[in-house]
Amino acid sequence: MSQSAEHVPLLGKTHHSRGPPIASQDRNKRDLLCLQASLLFLIVIDAIAFILLAIQTFGSSFWTFRWLGAQYTSKTFRFWALPFYGLCVKILLLLTVTLITIITPHKSQSTYSASSKWQTFKQLCNVFLLFFVYMWNVSLIILLAVDAFQLDTLFVSVNVHDRWILAHVKTANSLSLVFTVLELVNLNHLPRTSLTTFFKKKSLGRLPMQSLEGARVEDVAEGVPFSNMMCILRPYFWPKGTANRARACSTYIFLLLSKLLNLLSPLYMAKATNAIIKQDTGAAILALAIFSSMTLGSKLLKELQSLIYLKVKQTAYIELATYTYAHLHALSYDWHVHKKLGDVLRSMDRGVESANSVVSYLFLSLFPTIGEAVVVLVIFAAHFQLASLSFIAFLSLVLYAYLTITITLWRKKFREASNKHDNEYHDRATDALINYETIKYFTNEKYEVESYTDVIRKYQTQSVTVQASLSLLNSSQAFIFQMTILGSLAIAAPYVIRHEQNQSKGLEDAIEISVGDFVAISVYLNNLFQPLAFLGSIYNTIIRAIVDMQKLSELLSIEPDVMDHPHAVDVSVSEHTRTHGIPVSFRNVSFRYPRSTATDKADVKPAVGRGVRDLTFSIPAGTTTALVGETGSGKSTIGRLLFRFYECDRGEILVNKYNIRNVTQHSLRRIIGMVPQDTTLFNGTIYENIKYGNLEATFEQVESAARHAKIYDFIMKLPDAWNSRVGERGLKLSGGEKQRIAIARVVLKNPPFVILDEATSALDTLTEQEIQMALRRLQRNRTMLIIAHRLSTISHANEILVLHEGEIVERGSHEALVGREDSAYARMWHAQLLRNEALYAGDKSQISEDSEVHE
Incomplete structure (x- = not known):
């Protein structure tokens, strides 16, 4: 047998140590020529498609081509650069293949064994060439589909004041919107500054895909840059602290x-299988032991990576949640007024949770799986010398991903509808439970239950549709997976059979695929597609997480309307000033409420046109000034301006001789106390609510504040005394009891300047008298600003300002204003006297409608 084996080359056969057969060399050369021809064909097709698309979109206008060149140079216009880049890459690939063909030596039987490394390198080059060629062709197909089917792969940001542009859009996609803007600019219908802003905000790296078809002007929201989301994820990749950074690096190493x-x-x-066939027990056991050890080691490293990274995720979660919570508190008063609390909390909770999902599923699962798939394709082509198998597996992966994305995007509308009904039934339940007292007043429990049932039924119906579409996705994935297994093994099987036949005859093949290699290919395919079995759910999770992260990013990108100056200082208050009050003055102050561009509350209307105009007055230290006027005259606005909830449009406000624009908000609000009309309490104990005025106060100080507010005796009568819980928003307490707690808070805070915003307007006469006694004690040695409807509560004020439509129309003491018979204050005073007399006389019919309006 050894003699005949030596003469095999004379019979036209080859030995693996001598070189490939002549037919194999011809086949390799033919493959390279076919690849060159394919590349030339693809380049021609791409060039024609690019020219046709350019002509179709731009027309023959010379200025548009000039604009295209300018935008491409400035790197702000990238959409049409995609096929251009594809053409360039394919031309480079063609040159590379041609160069490989030219420099490939004509291998003789004596030189082949020395050039086996070259063969491996050439196989690797072919695999990567095929990968890039088909990747760019898929990109071009997607680009053509976008234009043909009016799909939109962009989020387009339009300035709030320029949304009228959408009325001119003929085709509902981002590309049409871009060129509509260009057309309007060319016709001088749109300022250049808006165009600059438009392209500055436009980005191609945003998910999920979104269509503008059927969208109304008010429904188009500004997109959020993908870079913002990466900033959100920074703590997950490079956390603070050496220990967590070491954990993160260990995670990446263990994953690799x-x-x-x-x-x-x-x-x-494969080695174990081949050893079993050769009946080599020792080699088979050793190979199986290594295989089992590697498999177990891979699983253990994966679990260890997850365990180590858990601490990093927890730290990053806390950091992100804390930052978001602090950001919400930093936002302006106007923003909080026009936002639904439930939506804000859901955006925060889902956004923070979504960061975990994106890192876990996208960066630690999907991306490593894609990298593993690329390496498997290289192994198929280089190690097993089956480029066709690599190509089939690659196309299957692309088809699998494309089908998953397509069906998932189709399912998106069902998911959005389901989320909408989910929010509706939660909002319905929350609203009804908050207003349970009103429901019982009107005995509408049955109506509320039926409404809730109707909303939740819609949600369940939509959930069925979501689940049905998910089943379709899973079935399609299973079909592609099984067809890939069948096709791949069908390609490898003939080589295995041929190898076994030649092995029995003592011959060798150019491509050697043993039974062990066949088993290895099966294992590789199983390992390759096993993670992809969950690609649908992973993709859904990632898309939902990215959507939630975009909402969180949008929330975090909102800047407060009122921000401290970079060189702002703290308001300094001396001990003498704290015990004798501080001076406050308004100098030509004007303010109008901003127009709300969007509101999440249907029942909240921005106070457009309301505010104050040219206010000038002073409150000396230790004195009391009162504000009166009809509803909407600007009384509460003055209090909000003092707290810097808004910035005045013109003029300046001085507190303790400091311009409040030049001081920090924290130091300003620290020296001002507020007793509002509707006191909101936290769902805690009475002690906790009073101590909220000064978190560093001792129990003795809290007790003293309660005595000053005339609520100490009430607290002592409760079963749990200081530990009595007040309920959500203080619902277990009456209005007068809540007002006393509010006064106790301010006493505990001990500010030199106090604002009373209609603190007794909603109380009965007896309770009002008790509260007034507490307020009189609060006014001692403090500067006071009282906003009141009941004029009897401000008769002691040093100065009374009468407001009308944001302007001061009268000012003076109570006696001076009442003495003027034609004054508005005198009319309000007499109207309230008449009303009080009618109440005491029991004749409520004499209370005129005008007196109620004035009050």
Whole structure:
């Protein structure tokens, strides 16, 4: 047998140590020529498609081509650069293939064994060439589909004041919107500054895909840059602290080692199978032991990576949640007024949770799986010398991903509708439970239950549609997976059979695929597609997480309307000033409420046109000034301006001789106390609510504040005394009791300046008298600003300002204003006297409608 084996080359056969057969060389050369021809064909097709698309979109107008060149140079216009880049890459690939063909030596039987490394390198080049060629063709197909089917792969940001542009859009996609803007600019219908802003905000790296078809002007929201989301994820990749950074680096190392062991283990399965066929027990046991060790090691490293990274995720979660919560508190008063609390909290909760999902599923699962798939394709082409198998597997992966994305995007509308009904039934339940007292007043419990049932039924119906579409997605994925397994093994099987036949005859093949290699290929395909079985749910999770992260990013990108100056200082208050009050003055102050561009509350209307105009007055230290006027005259606005909830449009406000624009908000609000009309309490104990005025106060100080507010005796009568819980928003307490707690808070805070915003307007006469006694004690040695409807509560004020439509129309003491018979204050005073007399006389019919309006 050894003699005949030496003469095999004379019979036209080859030995693996001598070189490939002549037919194999011809086949390799033919493959390279086919690849060159394919590249030339693709380049021609791409060039024609690019020219046709350019002509179709731009027309023959010379200025548009000039604009295209300018935008491409400035790197702000990238959409049409995609096929251009594709053409350039394919031309480079063609040159590379041609160069490989030219420099490939004509291998003789005596030189082949020395050039086996070259063969491996050439196989790797072919695999990567095929990968890039088909990747760019898929990109071009997607680009053509976008234009043909009016799909939109962009989020387009339009300035709030320029949304009228959408009325001119003929085709509902972002590309049409871009060129509509260009057309309007060319016709001088749109300022250049708006165009600059438009392209500055436009980005191609945003998910999920979104269509503008059927969208109304008010429904188009500004997109959020993808870079903002990466900033949100920074703590997950590079956390603070050396220990957490070491954990993060260990996570990446363990993940890489786990994938490496997973890639090498099938090769030892192949060796074990071949050893069993050769009846080499020792080699088979050793290979199986290595295979089992690698498989187990891969699993253990994966679990260890998850365990180590858990601490990093927890730290990053706390950091992101804390930052978001602090950001919400930093936002302006106007923003909080026009936002639904439930939507804000859901955006925060889902956004913070979504960061975990994106990192876990996208960066630690999907991306490593894609990298593993690329390496498997290289192994198929380089190690097993089956480029066709690599190509089939690659196309299957692309088809699998494309089908998953397409069906998921189709399912998106069902998911959005489901989320909408989910929010509706939660909002319905929350609203009804908050207003349970009103419901019982009108005995509408049955109506509320039926409404809730109707909303939740819609949600359940939509959930069925979501689940049905998910079943379709899973079935399609299973079909592609099974067809890939069948096709791949069908390609490898003939080589295995031929190898076994030649092995029995003592011959060798150019491509050697043993039974062990066949088993290894099966293991590789199983390992490759096993993670992809969950690609649908992973993709759904990632898309939902990215949508939630975009909402969180949008929330975090909102800047407060009122911000401290970079060189702002703290308001300094001396001990003498704290015990004798501080001076406050308005100098030509004007303010109008901003127009709300969007509101989440249907029942909240922005106070457009309301505010104050040219206010000038002073409150000396230790004195009391009162504000009166009809509803909407600007009384509460003055209090909000003092707290810097808004910035005045013109003029200046001085507190303790400091311009409040030049001081920090924290130091300003620290020296001002507020007793509002409607006191809101936290759902805690009475002690906690009073101590909220000064978190560093002792129990003795809290007790003293309660005595000053005339609520100490009430607290002592309660079963749990200081530990009595007040309920949500203080619903367990009456209005007078809540007002006393509010006064106790201010006493505990001990500010030199106090604002009373209609603190007794909603109380009965007896309770009002008790509250007034507490307020009189609060006014001692403090500067006071009282906003009142009941004029009897401000008769002691040093100065009374009468407001009308944001302007001061009268000013003076109570006696001076009442003495003027034609004054508005005198009319209000007499109207309230008449009303009080009618109440005491029991004749409520004499209370005129005008007196109620004035009050």
